[in-house]
Amino acid sequence: MIQPSISGHLMSSMISIKWFEKSACCCRSLIRNGCFFTIFSRLHWSCSLFKESVQTRVDLEKVNLYGKPMGQRLGQAFFLVLLMLLTPLSGCFGEQDVGGLGSTEDVVITPPVLTGGVFQGVTIAAEVDLAVFVPYLMLNSDNGFVQNSTVIDMKAGESVMLTLLAPPRTDTAVVMLGEYGRENWPLRTTEESWRTWVQRDGNDRTDNPGIQRIPATNGTLDTVLPSNNNGGPVLAVRIPIERPMAAAYSEADGGRHSTGLVDGLNVFNYISHMSDETPDITDAADGAVGYLDRWAGQGNAAYEDAAQYLIGNLESFGLEVITQRFTYDSLMTGAQNPEAYNICGYRFGEVNPDKWMVFGAHFDIAPPVNGGMLDPHIFGRTYGTRVGAYDNTAGTAMVLTVAEAMANFNTRNTMVFCLWSGEEGGKRGSDFWTDYWVKEDNPGVEVTNYVNLDMAGVNWPGGGGAPCGGNHGGGEGGCDPQPAVDPDGYPKDEEVWPMRVYIGPSLDHDIMNQPGMVGLAMWIGSDAIGVEEQMSMLIGTDHPADTWKVDDWMAKDRPEIIVYEDTTARSDHATFQDNLGTVTMGFGGLVDGYWCYHQTCDTVDEMIDWMDTTGKDYGxxxxxxxxxxxxxxxxxxxATYSFFHLDENPVRNAYL
Known part of the structure; x- marks a missing residue:
């Protein structure tokens, strides 16, 4: 039987061990919540020291039941262990104290998991007096507009419901807490996500960019503007985001991106439908199920057939469709054909109907010249295609997808969704629209911004170099172009073919001329789009003018997505810059380098093959x-996020 005194000491030791385990558990919980990371080594050392002291105490009690001096020394050792533990704990609790707030548990947010890519009701309930900064797009129910961010003061016991758009391509949302009445708040940088910002303890730092709340004018929700004052540290509440897959699709079928306000699978389905080469003997226009042969100014019925299909879609979305026909000189015969025209769907603004945000893509495809109907895999490259899946059915499909989604929203400014004709012959459709329809017929209109979609899909996360074999580039051993770095071309090599976000106008390769639009592109990409690790901004500082894109791309370790100011003018964005001085943002993949660019092999199947990364040494x-x-x-x-942001705060030309 154990002596009573020993039993009592052991019970005391066991209680101490239980207290220690509970404290360690508390520490682990705080660590998981991002409180402190330096405690682990001290905790491990203290645990070992404490166990050793307990074991020593038990052994000594067996031989010296009344050895009080030794027991006192052990008690002192135990006290030192507690000090070692409590020192880092007190520091952690001190860092979490923001304006008297105790912890992130001072609010309850429901639902506990957000659905990515949709507007949804989110309730925030306060248990103490506090202010909440919500840095996401939300629908203001009072004025019907989408706004970016708000700050709300809440008394203990109050709750508020916001209609938030949870980011579609990231897994974490962040809401910040501060003292009641707080005016200034910190921001992440444009190159990082909110998740990364919190993981690096950005919410505890004082060197962040900042915003200031602006009292509401046309609604109950305050807005925000940039500020030099960030207000200091905040508490950061992290909320998980999940984007579900549509039940009918597997991951291999594109199911990972099949739901939301817009989604990539819907775009893919539009491309597949319009590019369907299945013979249809009842279709006198092109003899196919899809809408092929969209050659502007060639006098073919297929072009008119495709135009009517697009008009019908835009009208079905509830948009007012206005077209402008213009004369087009045939590349084949030189004859003038008045059949080419632009197709634009309008959703007029509630506040500024004469300020137009334009979202466009050309729907014509490269006409056959120089024997252009020959297969380049067999006969070599010529010019022309019947399908044009990449250039530019992809851009056309994106315009249709975004127009369908955005047509249901009230906007401050007028939204215009345009499908241009004659781009392949020299941007003639957009040139006619900007010079005549806007400047002559609607001189009171300001085109605030333009978003361009021209060629998309053959880029990150696939397309790592020109695939060989399987009919690509002439067959096994005959890949052309070779996947090598071209110093004065678009950045690419045998592993990375970047996606491009190009911005303008820009007169200098080594100076950021439109920082507002570049910053917006980076801000959206790093968080909502979830590509902070793949994305980098290119600028030609300290690089020659003719090779700066490739030089800076290599210097930044070959990023898979590049944001840069474009000094070239090979698509419809150029006419908006040149004719109207409009700041533009464009998205696209490869131009030079894609073997099937302007070739008969520009099909959906070819795009799928190029993007396949199964069994490859990249991706x-x-x-x-x-x-x-x-x-x-x-x-x-x-592009959708850009439209929402630009409706609230258009980006004007820094040159003007």
Whole structure:
């Protein structure tokens, strides 16, 4: 039988051990919540020291039941252990104290998991007096507009419901807490997500960018503007986000990006439908199920057939469709054909109907010249295609997808969704629209911003170099172009073919001329689009003018998504810059380098093959369809977010 005194000491030791285990558990919980990370080593050392002291105490009690001096020394050792533990604990609790708030548990947010890519009701309930900063797009129910961010003061016991758009391509949302009445709040940088910002303890720092709340004018929700004052540390509440897959699709079929306000699978389905080469003997226009042969100014019925299909879609979305026909000189015969025209769907603004945000893509495809109907895999490259899946059915499909989604929203400014004609012959459709329809017929209109979609899909997360074999580039051993770095071309090599976000106007390769639009592109990409690790901004500082894109791309370790100011003018964005001085943002994949660019092999199947990364030494193990849908989803969401932001705060030309 154990002596009573020993039993009592052991019970005391066991209680102490239980207290220690409970404290350690508390510490682990705090560590998981991002409180402190330096305690582990001290905790491990203290645990070992304490166990050793307890064991020593038990052994000594067996031989010296009344050895009080030794027991006192052990008690002192135990006290030192407690000090070692409590020192880092007190520091952690001190860091979490923001304006008297105790912890992130001072609010209850429901639902506990947000659904990515949709507007949803989110309730925030306060248990103490506090202010909440919500840095996401939300629908203001009082004025019907989408706004970016709000700050709300809440008394203990109050709750508020917001209609938030949970980011579609990231897994974490962050809401910040501060003292009641707080005016200034910190921001993440444009290159990082909110998740990364919290993981690096950005909410505890004092060197962040900042915003200031602006009292509401046309609604109950305050807005925010940039500020030099960030207000200091905040508490950060992290909320998980999950984006479900549509039940009918597997991951290999593109199911990862099949739900939301917009989604890549819907874009892919539009492309597949319009590019369907299945013979249809009842279709006198092109003899196919899809809408092929969209050659502007060639006098073919297929072009008119495709135009009517697009008009019908835009009208079905509830948009007012206005077209402008213009004369087009045939590349084949030189004859003038008045059949080419632009197709634009309008959703007029509630506040500024004469301020137009334009979202566009050309729907014509490269006409056959120089024997252009020959297969380049067999006969070599010529010019022309019947399908044009990449250039530019992909862009056309994105315009249709975004127009369908955005047509249901009230906006401050007028939204215009345009499908241009004659781009392949020299941007003639957009040139006619900007010079005549805007400047002459609507001189009171300001085109605030333009978003361009021209060629998309053959880029990250697939397309790592020109694939060989399987009919690509002439067959095994005959890949052309070779996947090598071209110093004065678009950045690419044998592993990375980047997706491009190009911005303008820009007169200098080594100076950021439109920082507002570049910053917006980076801000959206790093968090909502979830590509902070793949994305980098290119600028030609300290690089020659003719090779700066490739030089800076290499210097930044070959990023898979590049944001830069474009000094070239090979698509419709150029006419908006040149004719109207409008700041533009464009999205696209490869131009030079894609073997099937302007070739008969520009088909959906070819795009899928190029994007397939199964069994490859680059990218993740995913099917071509999965990667292609992912790429389309990336660009479509990026453009959609841009439209929402630019409706609230247009980006004006820094030159003007």
């Amino acid at each position: 993740e193990e995913r099917s071509g369809t999965s990667n292609l849908v992912d790429a389309l989803d990336t660009i479509t969401w990026w």
